[in-house]
Amino acid sequence: MSERAGPSVYSIAAHRGFADALVAGLVPRYGDDTFGLARLTLLVPSTRAARTITEAFVRHAGEAGTSGLLLPRMVQVGDLDLDEALGPLFDSLGAGAAVPPAADPVRRTLKLAQLIGEVEGKDAPTGAALMRLATETGRVIDRLLIEDIEPHDLLSERVLGILAANSDHWRDNLALFAKVQLLWRDHLEQRGEIDMSARRNLLFRAAARRLREAPPENPIVAAGVTSAAPALAEMLRTIAHMPQGAVILPDFDLSMDEEVWDELGHAGDPSLEEPFGRDDAITHPQYHLKLLLGRMGIAREEVRPWHRAGLGKGPPARSHAISSLFLPPLASRRWAALPAKQRRLAGVQLIEAGNPEEEAQAIALLVREALDVPERRVAVVTPDRGLAARVSQHLRRWNVRADDSAGVPLSQTAAGRVLLLLAQVGAERAAPVPLMALLGHPLVGHEERADWLRAVRRLELRLRGPRRASGLEEPRRLAEKAGVADWWQTVEPILVPLLEVTAPLGLAEWLDLLAAAGEALCSESLWAREDGRALSAFIEQWRLHAREVPVDFASDELPRVLRDLLDQVAVRPQFGGHPRVAIYGLLEARMTRADLVICGGLNEGTWPPAPTSDPLLAPAVLRALGVPGADFRIGLAAHDLAGALGAPEVVLTRARRDVSGPAIPSRFLLRVRALLGGDLAAAASDEQTLRLARELDPAPMEIAPYPVPAPMPSADQRRQDISVTQLDRLRSDPFEFYASKIMGLRDLDPLDAEPDAAWQGTLAHAILEHWHKGEGQIEALAEQHLADMHTHPLMRALWKPRLVRALQWIVAQIGEDPQRQPLPNGIEAKGEMHVEGIRIHGKADRIDRMADGTLAIVDYKTGGPPTGPTVENGYALQLGTLGLIARDGGFTGIVGDPAAFEYWSLGKAKVKDHPTGFGYVTTPLKVGSKRSGILPEDFLPEAERYLHDALGRWILGEEPFTAGLNPDAPGYNTYDHLMRLGEWQGRGDER
Numbered sequence: 001m002s003e004r005a006g007p008s009v010y011s012i013a014a015h016r017g018f019a020d021a022l023v024a025g026l027v028p029r030y031g032d033d034t035f036g037l038a039r040l041t042l043l044v045p046s047t048r049a050a051r052t053i054t055e056a057f058v059r060h061a062g063e064a065g066t067s068g069l070l071l072p073r074m075v076q077v078g079d080l081d082l083d084e085a086l087g088p089l090f091d092s093l094g095a096g097a098a099v100p101p102a103a104d105p106v107r108r109t110l111k112l113a114q115l116i117g118e119v120e121g122k123d124a125p126t127g128a129a130l131m132r133l134a135t136e137t138g139r140v141i142d143r144l145l146i147e148d149i150e151p152h153d154l155l156s157e158r159v160l161g162i163l164a165a166n167s168d169h170w171r172d173n174l175a176l177f178a179k180v181q182l183l184w185r186d187h188l189e190q191r192g193e194i195d196m197s198a199r200r201n202l203l204f205r206a207a208a209r210r211l212r213e214a215p216p217e218n219p220i221v222a223a224g225v226t227s228a229a230p231a232l233a234e235m236l237r238t239i240a241h242m243p244q245g246a247v248i249l250p251d252f253d254l255s256m257d258e259e260v261w262d263e264l265g266h267a268g269d270p271s272l273e274e275p276f277g278r279d280d281a282i283t284h285p286q287y288h289l290k291l292l293l294g295r296m297g298i299a300r301e302e303v304r305p306w307h308r309a310g311l312g313k314g315p316p317a318r319s320h321a322i323s324s325l326f327l328p329p330l331a332s333r334r335w336a337a338l339p340a341k342q343r344r345l346a347g348v349q350l351i352e353a354g355n356p357e358e359e360a361q362a363i364a365l366l367v368r369e370a371l372d373v374p375e376r377r378v379a380v381v382t383p384d385r386g387l388a389a390r391v392s393q394h395l396r397r398w399n400v401r402a403d404d405s406a407g408v409p410l411s412q413t414a415a416g417r418v419l420l421l422l423a424q425v426g427a428e429r430a431a432p433v434p435l436m437a438l439l440g441h442p443l444v445g446h447e448e449r450a451d452w453l454r455a456v457r458r459l460e461l462r463l464r465g466p467r468r469a470s471g472l473e474e475p476r477r478l479a480e481k482a483g484v485a486d487w488w489q490t491v492e493p494i495l496v497p498l499l500e501v502t503a504p505l506g507l508a509e510w511l512d513l514l515a516a517a518g519e520a521l522c523s524e525s526l527w528a529r530e531d532g533r534a535l536s537a538f539i540e541q542w543r544l545h546a547r548e549v550p551v552d553f554a555s556d557e558l559p560r561v562l563r564d565l566l567d568q569v570a571v572r573p574q575f576g577g578h579p580r581v582a583i584y585g586l587l588e589a590r591m592t593r594a595d596l597v598i599c600g601g602l603n604e605g606t607w608p609p610a611p612t613s614d615p616l617l618a619p620a621v622l623r624a625l626g627v628p629g630a631d632f633r634i635g636l637a638a639h640d641l642a643g644a645l646g647a648p649e650v651v652l653t654r655a656r657r658d659v660s661g662p663a664i665p666s667r668f669l670l671r672v673r674a675l676l677g678g679d680l681a682a683a684a685s686d687e688q689t690l691r692l693a694r695e696l697d698p699a700p701m702e703i704a705p706y707p708v709p710a711p712m713p714s715a716d717q718r719r720q721d722i723s724v725t726q727l728d729r730l731r732s733d734p735f736e737f738y739a740s741k742i743m744g745l746r747d748l749d750p751l752d753a754e755p756d757a758a759w760q761g762t763l764a765h766a767i768l769e770h771w772h773k774g775e776g777q778i779e780a781l782a783e784q785h786l787a788d789m790h791t792h793p794l795m796r797a798l799w800k801p802r803l804v805r806a807l808q809w810i811v812a813q814i815g816e817d818p819q820r821q822p823l824p825n826g827i828e829a830k831g832e833m834h835v836e837g838i839r840i841h842g843k844a845d846r847i848d849r850m851a852d853g854t855l856a857i858v859d860y861k862t863g864g865p866p867t868g869p870t871v872e873n874g875y876a877l878q879l880g881t882l883g884l885i886a887r888d889g890g891f892t893g894i895v896g897d898p899a900a901f902e903y904w905s906l907g908k909a910k911v912k913d914h915p916t917g918f919g920y921v922t923t924p925l926k927v928g929s930k931r932s933g934i935l936p937e938d939f940l941p942e943a944e945r946y947l948h949d950a951l952g953r954w955i956l957g958e959e960p961f962t963a964g965l966n967p968d969a970p971g972y973n974t975y976d977h978l979m980r981l982g983e984w985q986g987r988g989d990e991r
Contacts, residue, residue, distance in 0.1 A: 007240035009298050010306035011252035014646030015318040017593035018250040019056035022223055025306050026072070027060060030219055040072035043222040043239070045590075048405075050074040052591045053223070077225055077232060078200065099203060102196040103188060107545040109134050110507070114549060115183045119176060127557030128564050135564075137180055140616050145197035146229045147627050151181050154625075162620045170618040177616045201231035208238040211245075219244035224591050226250065226639075228268070228288055233295035240298065247296075248306055250591060251643045253286050253323045260331045261300060267291040268626065275626040281328040282631045283608075285639035291628075321345050322645050325675050326638060335675060343676055348645065349686040350672070351653040353693070359655040360390030362686075362693040363598050366651055367391070367581055368398050370596045379594035380583045381644050383609065383637075384601035388583050391600070395581070403577035406585030407570030410538065413531035414443055416566050418522060419539075422514045423559040426498035429470035432463045432751040439491065443522040455487040465749040466759055466795060472499060494520045504554045507561075508546035511539050534571045586640045597647035602654040602666040608637035641668050651686065706983040709735055710960035717742050718955050724842030724881040730950050732875045732969030737954070738961035739975045747974050755795060760803075760862040763789065764906060765828065765845060767807060768860060772827040772846070778807045802918060806906035809919030810860075813904075820848040820856060823894060831882070831890035835947060838955055844882050847894055856900035857882050865903035866970070868932030871924040875969040879903075879924060880943025887940065901925060901939065 012021045030040045044050050054071060061069045113134035117124040125133055144153075153159070154174065163171050188194055194202070211220075222239050225232070226249065239245040265280025266272055267290040281287055293300060324338065325345075335343075353359035363380055370378045380402070382388055388404045395402050410416040418441055424434035436456070438444065445452030462478035472492050479488035494517050501513070518526050527536050542565065553561055584592060586607075601607050611630035613619055619629055644650065652672065657663055673681045720741050722730070730737040739745045767781045775781065782804050786796050814822065823829075826847030833840050846858040857879055859865075866876035883898040885891065903922050910920050926933035934942055953959040963979040976982075 006302055007237070007296075007298055008242075008246040009240050009293075009296075009303045010246060010248045011254055011303050012248060012250055012306045013254070013319045014251040014322055014643055016307055017646065018224060018591045018643070019052045020059065020593050021307055022053065022248060023056040023060045026221070030072075035070060037072050038070040039218040041216075041218065041220045042072045042074045043077050043220065043225060044074050045225050045227070046076060046078065046587075048588050049224050049591050050076065052593075056593070077204075077222070077227070099199060099206065100192055100194045102199040103191070103193040104545060105138070105196060106541050107549055108138055108184075108195070110545055110549040110551050111187060112137050112180060112184060113551050115180045115187075116176070119179050119183070127553055128560035130551075131561055131564060136615055137177060140177060140614060141181060141184070141195060142197040143614075143627060144625070145195055145201065147625070148201070148230050149625050149627070151178065151185065154178050154181075154621075158624050159621055162624055163618070166618050166620065170621070173616045174618075174621065201229070204229075204231040204235040208235040211235070211238045211242060215242050215244070217244070219246075221245065222247045224248065224250050226288060226292060228292040228295055230295055233292055236292075237296040237298070240296065249289060249292075249303070251285070251639060251646065252289050252303060253319070254303065254305060255320055255323050256286065257331070260327060261286075261290070263328045263331055264290050267294050268628075269294065270626065274623050276623050276628055278623075282629060283634040283638060284328055285326050285635060285642045287635045288632070288639065318345065318347070318646060321675070322642050325645075325671055326642060338675075340677075340680070343680055345645070345650075345672065345676065345684065347648060348650045348652065348672070348684060350669075350681065350684050351651060351686050351690055353653065353655045353690060355657050356384075356387055356655045356659070357390060358690070358693055359600060359653050360387055360394055361696060362689050363387075363391050363600055363651075363653060364394035364397070365689055365693055365696070366596070366598055367395060367402070368400065371400065371578075371580060373595075375580075376596065377580045377594040378582070378596045378598070379589065379592055379647075380581075380598045380600060381586065381589040381640075382583075382600035382607070383586050384606050385585075387601045388585075392583060400578050400581060401576060402581040402583050403573040404583045404585075405572060405588045406583075407572035408531075409567045410531065410534050410569035410571050411563050411566035413534075413571050414441070415526055415529070415531040415535040416571075417441065418443055418518050418526060419514055419535060420559060420562055420566070422498060422517050423510075423562050425495060426501065426513075427556045427559050429499060430472050430475060430495065431470070432467060435475065436460050436463065436751060438521075441522075443525050446522060446525045452487075455484040458482040458484050459488070460751070461748070464751055465753050466755045467752045470793070472496065491521075498555075501555050504552035506546060506550040506552050508543040508550065510553065510558055511543040511546070515539050530574055531571045534569055538566070538569055586637060589640065589644065594647060596649045596651070597644045598651045598653065599641060599644050600653045602652055602669045603658065604664040604666050607641070607666050608634040608668070638668060706980055708984050709963040709979045711735070711738055712958070712960050713738065713742055719838065720955065721839040721841060722955070724840070724878045724885075727840070727881055727947065727950060728875060728877055729971065730954060731877070731946065732966050732971050733963065734954055734959075734961035734965055735963035735979050736971065736975050739978055742961075745975070745978070755799060760799070761860070764803065764807070764862050765860060767803075768810065768845070769828045771807075771811070772822060778811055779804055782807060803906070805916040806918035809909075809914075809916045810904060810906075812915060813919070813921070819851045822846055822848050825893040826891070829891050829894065831885040831892070831894075833885045833888045833890040836951055836956060838951055840881065840885065840947070842878070842882050842885060844886075844891070847886065847891065848900075849896065850900065852899075853896060854899035855886055855894070855896040856902060857886065857898055858902050858904055861903050861905045862907070863905070864907060865905050865922050866924065868924065868926075868930075870970060872932075872934055873966075873969070874942075874946035874949075875966065876924070877943050877946055880939055881947060883940050884944055884947070898940070899936070 012018050026037070026040065031037045042050075042053065044053060053074065057069060057071055060066075109131070113130050116130060116133055116137070124130065155178065159174075163174060220239055220242065222236050222245075225236065225247070236247050240247045263281060264284055264287050265282070266275060266277050267280065267287060268275045276282065290300075293303070320342065321344065324335070324342065327334070351359070351362050353362055367378050367380065370376050380388070380391055385404065385406060385408070388406065389408075392402050392404060411420060418438070421434055421438040421441060425431075425438055428434055436459075439456045439459075440453070445456075459475065459479050459482050462482050463475065468474040468478075472495060476485075476488055476492060479485050497513050498517060526532050582592070582594070599607070604610075611634060613630050614622060617625075622629060652669060654665055654669060655663060676684060722741075726737060726741055729740070763785060767778065767785050770776065770781050770785075771778050776784070782800060786800060814820075826844065826849075829844045829847055831842060831844065844857055845860045848856040848858060850856055859879055859882075870876045871880075879901040883901060886894065886896070886898045889895060901923055903924075905920055905922065906918060907920070909917055914920075923930075924933050925936045925939055927936060951957075954961060964981065964985065
């Protein structure tokens, strides 16, 4: 490489593709003989960058027809073993002053949690909140170390003066952070360790010193490194001034005017009181590069273009358009004077879909279309992992597998879910939902999966309904009833250790229990795949350090703690994706190159991400310390987009709505539209792809309205015995009667269901039946029945007081009325009669003998009784039909004329000064001052008329069982989905 005066700092324009242009320049500069490139050392920002550059070398060798190629040595600048990675250049980076080892980040998080607990005492957070605060404290420590800020800087007069003008919240947070940081420093000194960020700084400065004192004979090039950390900037400055050194920046804008460059702001000027001023264009994509050059002591005029003739495939005019696109506020006024040819973004298209699914479908179509061109490479870049997953699934339609290189959080993988479900089973004392989710997990019972699932489903059917008592006794009892007791005996011993923990336990001990239970349930399949291997490494790492630094958690805190920790681990596929398709996150997409780049999810809050303020240090404090604010990340996201826009073909996509509602377009996309103007933006819109995406899975253009269901069963199917409650359902909604009685369809109660009216009614009726039979006091019977139903303690505590008070009212009500006496055989009395050959049957909650010899039929209601209009219209005939059965002598041992019909409700009393607050009596008859209802002498004739009407129309007749025949009639919504109610309801009366 020819010598030159001044630093060797270069830039590769966005339109040229960094990796390919870098390689195309390195080969002629350093590949002068067989071993030329092998003597070169490349400093790269990450492992992903090293892989991308390696792939670029392979492509270059293929295009040049080279039979073989020795690659340069690549070293990551963030490598903690930088001294060993640069070993061929130096005997030892830490000569004369060995660099201490770095503290393990997992151990640091646990120790910081301990220190926070010691500092805060009783006010310290617990569980997941404690771990989040410890993690955030570690991040702030690293952030300050990267910027070379010492703990005593936090207590400077300037910082304290700023805090005096802020709220107590910020002062308390700073005090907590300062105390914890000092205690952590003391701990590190005792162990002879330093923070990871501090070690990097020492290594960078040691490397810079050695490079200055003894420059290596072989060349060293820093490629794609844009971090502006002061220590790293010092090393890059040293490399740039070496005779055999060079620094190559990605997407640095050499065409920017000096006026625009100045408008970016001070960018960390240390001579100023606030290095990062309030007016700095911190969100500009070139801002962090200006900060880096400033800390390197390099003038912008000293940066030269790296490219050589023929490099790059994108249009050079694109770089000028990108530069105009991201102009800071004042300079962007020149858009008004730009001619149309300078507004164009040739090769850039826009897609604005209606929703994320439509957006993913359009992206998948573009990818599939591009794959028809030989050797064409496609990259989908998005920070939205949900969109990336949708695109990947849509591509499988064409047997194209595209793996998301950003990975999936370990908590969302199969292996990670096993660990979380085990923690939830222990935390919720084997509640039905987590228990069934665990036992039905795809990895559990893998060796005998079919038999295992049959047993799980049998137990699940028994567990459905309101939650039973906590613990494993209830599942054991239900497993015996379900006939899977032998299977349960293999499951219960695995779960017992998790439920035996009653006091807070150390994280290491928790992980021991969870790992043992997981392996017992899943065997080796838990660790077999890439998520299992990631889970194994996670468990080993955390429990290793948690034994030395114990932090205790209660069982109910553990699931949230583990979820937060597992969310921080990304599981990436190792192989298997399409060789010409890649899905990247923003970090993974840096330095990559593709013929078509699709930037998806361009909505505000996604790209760029929503800025979040530091929870421990106030923004004003960070500015005073010389630390970039939260908006700094917006500038990095803008730089990512600027780099992606340099591809030969680019498609920008967004969805107008997301899962939460209308979405706001990204500020970057709004800039693209503003720069293009109305006509050019419309021309760039790819409506054809969007139309194809909408028509790929087309629904019929005209969908025939779904008719109101009106089944017509045969005469034999119609002839059914009818209970008094089914008669009400038949008249109010014939389809419900058809589905439940003729079809025999029953809905399953959900797991852990809320106690509904049916459950409460069953319990109340059972208690009253045994009380009427003289089997005990009402309070004792209530307690006994609640225990026999194995109800959950919380449900028992909430429901029992109200139930007992209502039952006490019934006891008092019966004892105060000398005119009636409950019949011994009239308690839960079963009766029947035959009408036109159809058996009508029912059960009366209570039948009383009045003083005049007549009968009173009583129906207990846990909720509100039927209203007068409901009874008048024939939709609540239960009492009347029971009266007909009693009149015909259908109740064994009970003779008399029914004259009184009453609902005894256990609901809240409607009068003041009620003795218990619950319970009241009402009747469907129009008696006394009551204005609604049926006259007593008309009640049974009306009930009989409605009965014959129902039998004649549906049971013995030919009328269809029409759905929703009487919309105003009360009823259940059990069969609404079966009758597809939402498709025809409100369309008008077509019946």
